[in-house]
Amino acid sequence: MKALIVPLVVALATLAKSSFPHLARLYDLVKRPIPQHAGAFRFALAPGNPTAIDTFTLRDATLQDDNCSAQIDIECNSISACARGLYTYVTEFGGVDIWWTGSRLDQITSPLPPVGTPVTRSSVVRYRYFFNTVTFSYTTAFYTFEDWELLPDWMALRGVNLPLAWAGLSEADIADFLSGPAFQAWNRFGNIQSSWTVGELPRQWIDDQFALQKKLVSRTVELGMTPVMPSFTGFVPRTFTTLYPNASVVVGGQWSGFPPPYTNDSFLEPFDPLFAALQKSFIDKQTAAYGNLSHIYTLDQYNENNPYSGDLSYLANITSATFASLKAADPQAVWLMQGWLFFNAETFWTNERVQAYLGGVPGNDSMITLDLYSEAQPQWQRLDSYFGKQWIWCQLHDFGGNQGMEGNFANVTAAPIEALLSPGSTMIGMGLTPEGLEGNELVYDVLLDQAWSSNAIDRATYVLSWTSRSSTVYSNTNPSSQATVKSxxxxxxxxxxxxxxxxxxxxxxxxxxxxxxxxxxxxxxxxxxxxxxxxxxxxxxxxxxxxxxxxxxxxxxxxxxxxxxxxxxxxxxxxxxxxxxxxxxxxxxxxxxxxxxxxxxxxxxxxxxxxxxxxxxxxxxxxxxxxxxxxxxxxxxxxxxxxxxxxxxxxxxxxxxxxxxxxxxxxxxxxxxxxxxxxxxxxxxxxxxxxxxxxxxxxxxxxxxxxxxxxxxxxxxxxxxxxxxxxxxx
Structure with missing residues (x-):
């Protein structure tokens, strides 16, 4: 539900001109939904440690002159914190909101409601992550830039600072290997290849996606977010062995009963020198196309597809060579991976194997694992906080884009804080990893809000402020039926x-x-x-x-x-x-x-x-x-x-x-x-x-x-x- 929600009293603001040119995009963030109130907000970026926890302060403006009619000051130590400060003001003081499906921000009252006593808040985690690889197939597969435009604003305002950037493709000389647009995610995962549709992926679609990605990553960076960029995973067309007959290529297993022409993907093993060469070529071309925007790369090798061998040294060698290829292409590289495999194939991924696999990456700050299904099947406890590697507490939800009302409201407020405060925890973020964006926004919003509160959010008070009355369909505590309810x-x-x-x-x-x-x-x-x-x-x-x-x-x-x-x-x-x-x-x-x-x-x-x-x-x-x-x-x-x-x-x-x-x-x-x-x-x-x-x-x-x-x-x-x-x- 999104608008039980609809405030009967609505309010919104104006916007000030920035005296800091590098904050210009924050003013654009206000202008897009409320252009009629230009001049009401003034943003100030406080100097400080760029790695510090994001913090903002809201206060009533005290300085007014002919060139500045700001009513609200928002001071912050990062662009993302300022955006979250703006969201805090318009929701808590203005009584309006923005959703995936639209915005009511233009309904805030004028003049703006005063802040009164200044409000200072800090994120309790370094990262607020958003997106699942499959969201780009289940929801956004056919989005135009106009369809996309609302989402970056939604993310920035809610304080997301680490979104996945999987929207587009660049060059493709392997059209018969690529799957159709609605199935690209599993092509990237190495589950499927080619297309069972008559014909092949249109080249024009590939070119258009490339142009779209340029716009999206630019907007993402402007709003203070660090896009998680693609990298070379190792999956190659079958014809690769024709060109390189001596390459170390293994064939993956059959996925979900698909016939062999569409699965059994070929995987170039990372310790083959060709892997590092392709990785560098991939990242160099990506950087040339989009700019040097990020040092965090998404790379998933065994999503619902087990490794060639379970030998501990083999698994360690895979990750060691994979990370070496990233490091050679970008000395500041950080590897981000979805941790779904550790739950989905728990029988294969024993604690010893997970430790060997993660241990192949040197240093605990070189890798981030998304504990993808934390709200129902958390793996961080079983895996000893990912054996020292950094990880993010995630809410999966919404399998396949299904629309049934469902959620574990209690879990997504208390459990992340418990994980963060657990002894030896290496948790560095909270994130949303929905398979689709089809409803149930309450349970998504509350997790991103929890990222700015060191205490578990009071559910009754939160629901009343979000929906204007209590809601009870978000109290599912059965882990066997969480994330979706299908009719x-x-x-x-x-x-x-x-x-x-x-x-x-x-x-x-x-x-x-x-x-x-x-x-x-x-x-x-x-x-x-x-x-x-x-x-x-x-x-x-x-x-x-x-x-x-x-x-x-x-x-x-x-x-x-x-x-x-x-x-x-x-x-x-x-x-x-x-x-x-x-x-x-x-x-x-x-x-x-x-x-x-x-x-x-x-x-x-x-x-x-x-x-x-x-x-x-x-x-x-x-x-x-x-x-x-x-x-x-x-x-x-x-x-x-x-x-x-x-x-x-x-x-x-x-x-x-x-x-x-x-x-x-x-x-x-x-x-x-x-x-x-x-x-x-x-x-x-x-x-x-x-x-x-x-x-x-x-x-x-x-x-x-x-x-x-x-x-x-x-x-x-x-x-x-x-x-x-x-x-x-x-």
């Missing part, structure tokens, strides 16, 4: 195994829908009637839809279970099954109709954002559209990671999920009518065929399920009339 309506239909899942594709609803979601929706609706101005507020409309979406998807469980009970009854007929399925299809119709009212929940937005990169050319357009479609459905040529990146989007619900459920119901009716035994394999084959057909069709050819919105639905204690018929969505 069963998005999963391949089946007779058993869909409800109350934990682990992969978790569907367990850990809260009471009737006591938490229903009252929240009721209060939002009532607020819209009492204060009609809310209906035009985009954040209100977003939240109204988002909570309606969550209610409908939760109700789907009741209807599905009723259908299965009827089907399993020895006395039921095919007509009984058909009648039991009607409310299921009705709900999907209603859900799709609601989703189509908001641009943030549209399949067309995702598809169109992919096709725009084709510049109107038919062949690249088809290639890019297939990429976009396949990721959110089959995720692979034949459903290798089926439904992992599912979304509840208007057009996708009616055009794909409803089509699958309609086919499932038809199969149930036929088996009941003909006395056949249910065959799960046959159902899966039907669903695969539907997926393959849908992925290859043109946008707009999906047909909504032919059901008119006439029935109510719900069973047992969860009976609830469709919100889309009880009230008009503003």
């Amino acid at each position: 069963i309506s998005e999963l391949e239909p089946a007779l058993v195994g869909l409800v109350n899942r934990t682990g992969h594709h978790p569907t367990l609803i850990f809260y009471n829908t009737n006591t938490m979601v229903v009252p929240a929706l009721k209060m939002l609706i009532e607020a819209g009637y009492e204060l009609k101005e809310l209906r035009s507020v985009l954040e209100y409309r977003y939240d109204l839809l988002d909570i309606t979406r969550q209610l409908l998807t939760n109700r789907f469980i009741d209807i599905y279970q009723s259908l299965i009970i009827v089907y399993n009854s020895s006395t039921s007929t095919e007509d009984d099954v058909s009648r039991a399925a009607e409310p299921l299809q009705q709900l999907l119709f209603d859900l799709d109709r609601v989703l189509l009212t908001n641009s943030h929940f549209l399949l067309a937005k995702w598809i169109d954002s992919a096709k725009v990169w084709s510049r109107g050319n038919a062949t690249p357009s088809s290639y890019l559209e297939y990429n976009a479609r396949n990721q959110i459905t089959l995720w692979g040529p034949t459903g290798q990671i089926n439904d992992y990146a599912s979304r509840q989007w208007g057009g996708l619900v009616s055009g794909y999920y409803a089509r699958r459920w309609k086919a499932f119901v038809r199969y149930l009716v036929e088996t009941k009518k003909n006395g056949m035994t249910y065959n799960a394999t046959m159902v899966s084959d039907i669903m695969l065929e539907i997926g393959e057909q849908w992925d290859k069709q043109l946008l707009g050819s999906e047909q909504s399920i032919p059901v008119e919105p006439t029935a109510t639905y719900g069973t047992g204690t969860s009976t609830q009339e469709s919100p889309s018929r009880r009230m008009a969505v503003p």
